[in-house]
């Protein structure tokens with residue numbers, strides 16, 4: 001018998017009688033009174049700069065300012081005045097992307113209870129982008145902010161693409177005497193635009 | 197059991213440095229208080245715990261089907277699935293994937309399973325160098341130590357220790373103990389490793405049966421940096437990581453980071469289903485005693501563990517004895533339940549390294565009856581003839597942490613400290629009055645007291 005079959009047989013022999021699976025209780029899914037306020041407060045607590053803006057003007061302006069000084073990649077679709085140049089990075093190696101200063105990426109969903117923003121291969125022409133850039137800017141539309149994880153998982157399909165990630169705050173560590181240091185292996189900073 | 201390997205003897209070495217022991221204790225208690233604050237912000241916290249516990253219990257009761265379903269879906273996603281009965285087979289599989297890829301530069305993010313299997317040592321023997329990329333793990337790797345905590349691997353070390361280690365290995369300024377400076381030095385050092393490595397090994401936090409995908413949670417971004425820069429991703433998982441559906445992630449991700457460090461969620465929760473174009477993804481599913489534990493009705497519950505570390509942070513024995521005292525990859529209360537299943541003789545002392553106060557069970561996000569299982573292990577170990585070592589621990593082992601004079605000085609009247617060292621007093625209000633009358637806190641479990649009385653001669 002293969003190892004696989006032996007393991008599965010042992011599991012089958014040893015597992016207890018079936019306990020039927022219950023639905024996730026609806027009472028766990030508490031809708032926030034003001035998801036945007038919560039989302040903002042949580043992210044600020046996570047050393048993230050949050051900008052709530054009306055329309056795209058400020059974002060457009062920010063992208064063009066960054067472009068003058070830094071190496072940046074922008075993965076934002078359907079906004080006049082912003083060029084999505086993500087496709088250029090598809091085949092770039094880690095070595096080539098290591099000098100990337102900024103990545104600006106628009107995500108389809110944000111979560112109030114923990115400040116997380118979902119990205120998947122659709123928003124990530126190169127999966128390294130939100131990790132290898134020195135600074136990350138995530139953009140979310142106000143209407144796409146849900147209250148909690150249960151609501152988020154109802155909206156996304158985790159296997160729609162080969163890879164997806166919730167990002168909440170800049171990379172960080174407290175592995176040295178529990179002192180919080182922002183900027184571990186991923187970005188040194190995160191800015192989030194909430195666009196109305 | 198060798199004399200120098202028992203928890204009590206190692207703990208005696210640990211507490212010889214009193215200020216450091218106090219610091220360790222304070223620091224972990226601080227993490228525990230952060231957990232409490234985070235838990236209190238969630239109205240439905242207890243409901244979440246009950247639901248998580250239920251989902252895991254259900255999963256274990258149908259694990260055979262879920263493993264099969266997971267494999268099928270992962271294969272359909274283009275992932276290669278491997279099965280390992282024990283640590284040796286796991287290590288051999290990982291080695292063969294690396295050899296086939298013809299790569300000798302490897303990065304690894306945190307995986308307690310690979311610690312359990314001693315993968316690093318094995319690969320080094322094969323002439324393959326593995327770089328641990330979690331900052332805490334890199335620090336202990338430089339020092340030829342093992343992680344002392346499943347979530348906070350270097351929690352036993354002070355800034356000065358890290359500074360000395362980095363000065364030696366990374367050439368940082370001597371005696372510069374600024375955590376930002378030291379972290380930045382590690383960032384630069386490890387960026388080079390990420391870019392140069394073509395194999396990335398990761399652990400797995402959750403494996404989703406219905407989609408064949410895995411979820412990995414980190415704060416540093418090291419798992420993702422490694423995987424997305426590499427050509428080959430090897431994810432190693434104990435088979436108890438299974439959950440039935442993607443929607444269940446909502447329950448577990450709400451609990452995991454809040455229980456671990458008091459964060460609302462880890463910075464990155466990465467869902468891997470398919471390798472990117474041109475890359476390979478492997479999943480190694482490991483048994484290593486888990487199917488046996490599943491067959492032990494009293495202990496199968498321990499397989500619900502999501503490795504959050506909350507039971508460590510709250511444990512008065514762990515806090516004052518340090519992770520290395522447990523001589524097992526997973527230390528703390530949960531490690532003391534898992535270890536005797538893997539090697540009863542070697543780990544017979546661990547279920548005795550507890551006050552059975554129950555604080556672990558109270559914080560556990562998946563409601564494992566940790567302290568009950570510790571008590572039950574003691575019964576099993578006595579029956580199986582490992583009682584000699586057990587009694588030994590009872591007599592001189594527990595004495596060291598709990599009869600350490602400082603603890604009782606503090607226990608005199610300072611409420612907060614009392615709660616910290618003897619959290620069980622606050623679990624059950626009716627127990628409160630008696631602590632004033634005793635110098636030694638008696639274990640609250642009547643059955644355990646009886647057992648102790650019977651066996652102390």
Ligand code: SF4
Pocket residue numbers: 455500501502503504505506507508530556559560561562563564566
């Ligand atoms: S036993 Fe519970 S508290 Fe301890 S690490 Fe596992 S899940 Fe966390």
